Amino acid sequence: MHPSISYNMKKVKFLLLAVAAALLTACGTTNTVPLTGRKQNLLVSDQQILSLSTQQYSQYMATAKRSTDAAKTAMVKRCGERISNAVVSYLKANGLAADVAAYKWEINLVQDKSANAFCMPGGKIVVYEGLLPFTQTEDALAIVMGHEVAHAVAKHSAEKLSKQMKAQYGAQALGVLLGSQSAALQQLGQTAFGFGANSVLRGFSRSNESEADYMGLIFAAMAGYDPSAAVTFWQRMAAGSQSSIPEFFSDHPSDEKRIANIQKWLPEAKKYYKPQQSTSVPLPGRTK
Numbered sequence: 216m217h218p219s220i221s222y223n224m225k226k227v228k229f230l231l232l233a234v235a236a237a238l239l240t241a242c243g244t245t246n247t248v249p250l251t252g253r254k255q256n257l258l259v260s261d262q263q264i265l266s267l268s269t270q271q272y273s274q275y276m277a278t279a280k281r282s283t284d285a286a287k288t289a290m291v292k293r294c295g296e297r298i299s300n301a302v303v304s305y306l307k308a309n310g311l312a313a314d315v316a317a318y319k320w321e322i323n324l325v326q327d328k329s330a331n332a333f334c335m336p337g338g339k340i341v342v343y344e345g346l347l348p349f350t351q352t353e354d355a356l357a358i359v360m361g362h363e364v365a366h367a368v369a370k371h372s373a374e375k376l377s378k379q380m381k382a383q384y385g386a387q388a389l390g391v392l393l394g395s396q397s398a399a400l401q402q403l404g405q406t407a408f409g410f411g412a413n414s415v416l417r418g419f420s421r422s423n424e425s426e427a428d429y430m431g432l433i434f435a436a437m438a439g440y441d442p443s444a445a446v447t448f449w450q451r452m453a454a455g456s457q458s459s460i461p462e463f464f465s466d467h468p469s470d471e472k473r474i475a476n477i478q479k480w481l482p483e484a485k486k487y488y489k490p491q492q493s494t495s496v497p498l499p500g501r502t503k
């Protein structure tokens with residue numbers, strides 16, 4: 216081939232690539248959720264989400280009071296570490312190492328009477344003391360922490376933020392994206408990661424909640440916790456919510472539906488369950 220033709224073709228190819236990249240940005244990116252294989256459309260990058268959530272986490276922890284109960288704090292940290300290790304191993308084994316490379320796991324038990332917990336994108340886990348009377352056992356705590364970590368792994372905050380951006384800015388959502396630190400995104404992020412009604416840390420869609428239940432069950436099992444603890448835990452929650460509805464859980468699917476789903480998923484989750492976590496356990500592959 217003539218050198219100049221080859222050069223021009225390279226130039227054309229480069230231009231086509233640039234156009235494709237621009238189009239990809241315009242429509243956001245399509246991400247595949249680990250374990251479930253569901254496709255989601257994201258308008259915000261991992262970096263944008265991490266920068267927003269890190270800011271909000273620092274602000275939250277600056278005023279939060281850490282638990283003074285050493286034994287409970289140790290249990291929460293151990294449980295969170297086992298789950299995060301299992302998640303990282305799973306993602307690495309499935310070609311998703313890049314997804315967790317930016318994670319900086321932090322696990323806290325804080326003084327707060329609400330039955331609540333959350334995991335911010337990037338692995339910042341917070342458990343409220345008020346959750347522990349409901350979980351009672353470390354296995355049940357692992358069910359809740361697995362669920363919260365699943366929200367982060369499945370990028371539900373990015374998904375919700377993307378939907379909010381489309382709703383708020385419509386066709387101009389792309390313009391919002393052009394500057395990674397644009398004022399609009401920054402402002403949206405403040406609301407999104409705050410603790411108000413529109414927070415992306417609560418009020419996920421029912422389908423996202425179910426997805427987190429499913430993934431969390433498997434993550435807990437991978438970490439060596441008995442997934443069947445989920446059934447008795449949710450039964451306790453259902454009984455307890457008659458008198459004092461834990462605010463956080465009120466957004467979640469109805470207890471009956473949730474328990475029915477968990478019972479349906481248990482046989483699959485149990486395949487991942489090894490009572491004592493061992494480094495020699497072969498890693499499971501994707502199920503779907």
Ligand SMILES: [Zn+2]
Nearest residue numbers: 362366424427
């Ligand atoms: Zn949830």
